[in-house]
Amino acid sequence: MNTSGFFCAVTLILFGSLESYAAPMPVQVAEGRNGMVAAGHPEATAAGVAVLQAGGNAVDAAVAVSFALGVTEPYGSGTGGKLSLVYREAKTGRVLVVEAMDEASHHLVPAEFRSLSTEQRRVGAQSVAVPGQVAGILEAHRRWGSLPRAELLAPAIKLAESGFEVRSAQVKFFRAQEDKLRANAELGRIYLPGGALPASGERMRNPDLAITLRLIAEKGAPGFYQGPVAEAMVRALHDAGSPLQTDDFACYEARVSEPIRVKFRGADVFSAPPPVSGGGVYLLALAALDETRPAGGSVLTPDALDSLMKVYLEADTACREVLGDRPASRGKWQALLGADRVSALRKQALKPADEATTTAAIVPLVSTDDDGFEAMAAETTHFVVIDKAGNVVSATQSQSNHFGSGIVPPGTGVVLNNSLSNFNRMAGNPNEVAAGKRPRSTITPAVIVRDGKLVAALGVPGGSRIPSAMVQVTADYLLYGRSLEDAIGAPRFHAVTRKSGDSTNRYETEKETDYRLAEALKMKFGWKDGTDGDTESFGGFNAVEVMPDGRLRGYADQRRSNTAMGY
Numbered sequence: 001m002n003t004s005g006f007f008c009a010v011t012l013i014l015f016g017s018l019e020s021y022a023a024p025m026p027v028q029v030a031e032g033r034n035g036m037v038a039a040g041h042p043e044a045t046a047a048g049v050a051v052l053q054a055g056g057n058a059v060d061a062a063v064a065v066s067f068a069l070g071v072t073e074p075y076g077s078g079t080g081g082k083l084s085l086v087y088r089e090a091k092t093g094r095v096l097v098v099e100a101m102d103e104a105s106h107h108l109v110p111a112e113f114r115s116l117s118t119e120q121r122r123v124g125a126q127s128v129a130v131p132g133q134v135a136g137i138l139e140a141h142r143r144w145g146s147l148p149r150a151e152l153l154a155p156a157i158k159l160a161e162s163g164f165e166v167r168s169a170q171v172k173f174f175r176a177q178e179d180k181l182r183a184n185a186e187l188g189r190i191y192l193p194g195g196a197l198p199a200s201g202e203r204m205r206n207p208d209l210a211i212t213l214r215l216i217a218e219k220g221a222p223g224f225y226q227g228p229v230a231e232a233m234v235r236a237l238h239d240a241g242s243p244l245q246t247d248d249f250a251c252y253e254a255r256v257s258e259p260i261r262v263k264f265r266g267a268d269v270f271s272a273p274p275p276v277s278g279g280g281v282y283l284l285a286l287a288a289l290d291e292t293r294p295a296g297g298s299v300l301t302p303d304a305l306d307s308l309m310k311v312y313l314e315a316d317t318a319c320r321e322v323l324g325d326r327p328a329s330r331g332k333w334q335a336l337l338g339a340d341r342v343s344a345l346r347k348q349a350l351k352p353a354d355e356a357t358t359t360a361a362i363v364p365l366v367s368t369d370d371d372g373f374e375a376m377a378a379e380t381t382h383f384v385v386i387d388k389a390g391n392v393v394s395a396t397q398s399q400s401n402h403f404g405s406g407i408v409p410p411g412t413g414v415v416l417n418n419s420l421s422n423f424n425r426m427a428g429n430p431n432e433v434a435a436g437k438r439p440r441s442t443i444t445p446a447v448i449v450r451d452g453k454l455v456a457a458l459g460v461p462g463g464s465r466i467p468s469a470m471v472q473v474t475a476d477y478l479l480y481g482r483s484l485e486d487a488i489g490a491p492r493f494h495a496v497t498r499k500s501g502d503s504t505n506r507y508e509t510e511k512e513t514d515y516r517l518a519e520a521l522k523m524k525f526g527w528k529d530g531t532d533g534d535t536e537s538f539g540g541f542n543a544v545e546v547m548p549d550g551r552l553r554g555y556a557d558q559r560r561s562n563t564a565m566g567y
Contacts, residue, residue, distance in 0.1 A: 024489035025512070025535065028556040032566020036552040037061060038542035039383035040076070040461075042563035043164050044068035045556075047155035048385055049565045051147065058391040059087065059144040060152055065383050066137045066397060067156035067213060071206065072164040073561075074191065075173045076379040076461065077397035079212065079224060080404060080416040083136035084272045084279075084397075086259060086445045086457070087144065090390030093452055095261075095270045100136025100254040101325070101438035102129035102400075102419035107243040108435040114425045123180070125240030127418035128405045129439065130252045133397050134216060134224045139254040140393070153217040160210035160413065163203030167561035171200050172536060173379070177402045186408040187415065209413025225249040229412055236409035237416075259447075260330070262287045262337065265478040267450040273333075275325035277431075278444035280333045281467040282474075285315035287337055288346040289475055299476045300490055302520035306527070308475060309495035309507060310349040312468050316497055318345060324430030325438040379403075380443060380461030384544045386454075386552055392544070394457035396443040396466075442466045446474070454546050456484060461560070462539030465494045465508075469539055484545050488557050491517070492538040496529070508533050535559050 030036065035052035039045040047068040048061040056064075062085070070078030077083075085098040113121070120126050141149060166174075174181070174197050181188045181197075190206050191198070198204055215223035223229065230249040237244045259270040260279055264286040271279030288311045294304040322332035335341065380398035398417075405418040422439035424431040431440045444466050448455040456477075460469050469492055476487035491513040496506040506529045509518055521527040540560030545553045554564030 024486065024491070026558040027485050027489045028558060028562070028564055029485055030554040030556070030564040030566045032552050032554075033550070034388045034567050035061070036386050036544045036554040036564065036566040037065060037383070038544055038554040038556050038562065038564040039065050040069055040381040040540070040542065041072035041164065041167065041561055043159060044072050044383070045563045045565050048383075049567060050155070051152060052385075052387055053567055054147070056147045056152070056387075057145070057389065058385045058387040058393045059140050060147045061385045061387065062383070062393040062395060063137055063141050063145060063149070063152040064155050065385060066133065066395065067153050068159055069381050069383065069397065070133070071156050071159040071209065073170070073381050074206070074415055075177060075399070075402045076381045077133065077399055078415055079134050079209070079216070080131045080414040081133050081397060081399040082131065082417065082419060082441065083133040083395060084276050084441070084443050084445055085136060085140055085393060085395040086270060086272060086447050087140060088270070088392045088447050088449070088454060089144070090454070093449070095259050095447060097257050097259045097272050098136050098140045098254055099257060099272065099276065100132030100139070101275050101441060102132050102417050103248070103252055103438050104129050104420060104423075104433065104435055105242070105244045105248045106251075106436040107245055107248070108433070109243070110433050110435065113420070113423070113433050122401070122421045123406050123418055125237045125242035125405065125407060127420045128237055128242055128244065128407065128416045129419040130244065130248050131417055132252065132254060135221050135252055136254040138221050139256065143256070144391075149220060150217040153213055157210050157213045157217065160206045160213060163205040166198045166200060166202045166204055168200040169536070169558075169561040171198065173402065174198055180403050180406045184406040184408065186410050187403060187406055190408065190413065206413045208411055212412050212414060225252055229414070232409045232412050233414065233416065236407060240407070260333065264290050264474070267448050267455060267478055269474065270447045270449070271444055274323045274329040275438045275440045276443060277319060277323040277440040278442035278467040278470070279446070280323050281312075281316050281319045281442075282444045282446070282470045284319060284333070284336055284345070285312045285467070285471045286474060287342050288315060288349065289471070289479065292346070292350075293479060296480075298480050298482050298486075298490065299472055300517065302517065302524050305493055305517075305521060306525040307350060308472060309468075309493060310505065311346060312471050313495045313498060313505065314345045314349040316467070322430055324432075324440055326430055329430055380463070380466070382445065382459035382461055382542050384457045384459065384542050384554075386457070386544050386546070390454055390546070392447060392454055392457045394445040394447050394459055396445045396459050396461070398441065398443055398461070400441075444470045446470060448478075456543060456545040458541060458543035460539040460541045460557070462537065464497065465492075465538055468494045469541070473541065484543055484555055488541045488543065488555055494538070504528055510535050510538055
């Protein structure tokens with residue numbers, strides 16, 4: 001008996017029509033002609049739309065949305081965290097990136113940081129970096145905004161004073177971090193009202209944050225990085241062992257640079273350069289996938305997923321070699337896009353299983369055993385804004401892990417990040433810890449342009465799963481021609497980063513994924529684990545697409561509390 005033929009026949013019978021069994025997650029869709037906002041909470045989305053209706057541009061609306069999200073998603077982003085923003089100006093077609101990653105103290109001693117315990121690097125004062133979000137979004141406003149700063153912060157101030165509505169999809173995030181909320185007195189005082197976890201529909205206030213936001217509205221970045229707010233942050237951190245000092249805050253600046261980009265299926269795809277790492281992994285994987293197209297109508301077939309995830313793994317490993325807060329990182333990443341390098345990466349990824357080796361055939365393998373904690377519990381938010389003129393903002397902001405370090409300096413209402421946990425302790429690694437350096441992050445804001453016209457802007461939260469989700473959705477959309485709604489709603493797969501010396505291919509997928517698709521990856525291609533994950537941990541996309549007739553269509557992934565609104 002021809003057992004291989006029998007196996008193929010069984011595979012065809014069991015898995016041949018898997019796409020029809022892969023139940024999608026709901027995606028809320030909104031349409032408009034003049035402007036569109038897709039963001040992580042309806043009250044933040046509404047704040048952005050109101051700015052657009054009042055005559056503000058995309059950057060004005062982004063300022064309102066950014067600060068409002070810091071109030072309405074306190075576990076995921078805010079004034080105590082980081083920001084990466086991709087902006088495309090409609091008139092000129094120019095794309096620029098505002099990079100506002102969190103920054104290590106200039107007084108940090110690397111040897112002392114390396115000696116910290118895992119827990120000390122993950123939570124608490126010694127995990128905190130200088131936050132970048134305030135400087136980043138205000139730098140965007142300084143360059144491209146049009147309305148007064150105070151007017152744009154007013155919605156966030158009102159939400160902090162009067163309270164935001166806790167959505168049902170948010171309750172689980174508070175519940176999952178109950179231990180951290182109870183372990184930190186000021187954090188618990190604000191987010192465990194009456195000592196209990198918030199319930200769906202409850203309105204949650206943070207009046208101290210409203211005071212901080214008023215100072216920012218009045219004085220701009222100095223209202224946060226200098227004066228009483230900065231002094232309160234330094235005082236609380238210093239008392240708990242952090243090396244951060246007032247000069248670290250006073251000298252922080254956001255950086256503005258050119259994006260990185262690749263051509264994929266005839267479209268220009270733009271994302272954020274290093275020290276952000278997600279953009280580099282995402283774009284390198286797309287470059288390697290550009291000449292492939294396994295049979296089927298979407299990525300949701302065993303063959304397509306096998307190819308996509310193997311290419312992703314190779315791109316991820318190659319990028320870990322070069323991406324970090326170093327001057328040479330961008331050039332080294334650009335070198336990976338050379339035709340010979342991309343071809344070698346694709347060939348390595350798609351070798352038959354019995355011929356496959358590690359990525360060391362392309363570049364030396366650097367250990368990922370000690371590469372930060374973002375993969376474990378990262379929490380983030382993404383939003384997209386397009387205005388009537390066609391200007392677009394695609395921005396991701398984050399605290400790193402849920403509720404960051406767990407520290408809220410008394411009187412500020414600011415939840416501080418734990419971004420130093422994203423550093424690698426290994427000497428020579430491009431992401432190694434150093435004073436004044438910015439840890440890399442997997443956040444991946446993106447803008448897609450074809451023939452000089454904006455096609456879409458998108459992004460997603462989800463820690464290490466961000467770039468893999470971006471590859472899956474973009475490939476489904478541009479490679480297979482599926483609608484953006486279907487691509488976002490499709491069951492999500494994530495190829496787990498390999499550790500040193502491990503060539504085993506492992507994946508994670510959502511609990512809702514049809515088991516036959518997961519089993520096909522194991523039986524036909526030898527993938528391991530198939531670990532189920534909570535749906536919300538795979539992130540919730542927010543995206544806006546420009547339709548051929550000029551309509552704007554917003555997409556809000558209901559894996560989280562996302563909402564799209566247009567007018």
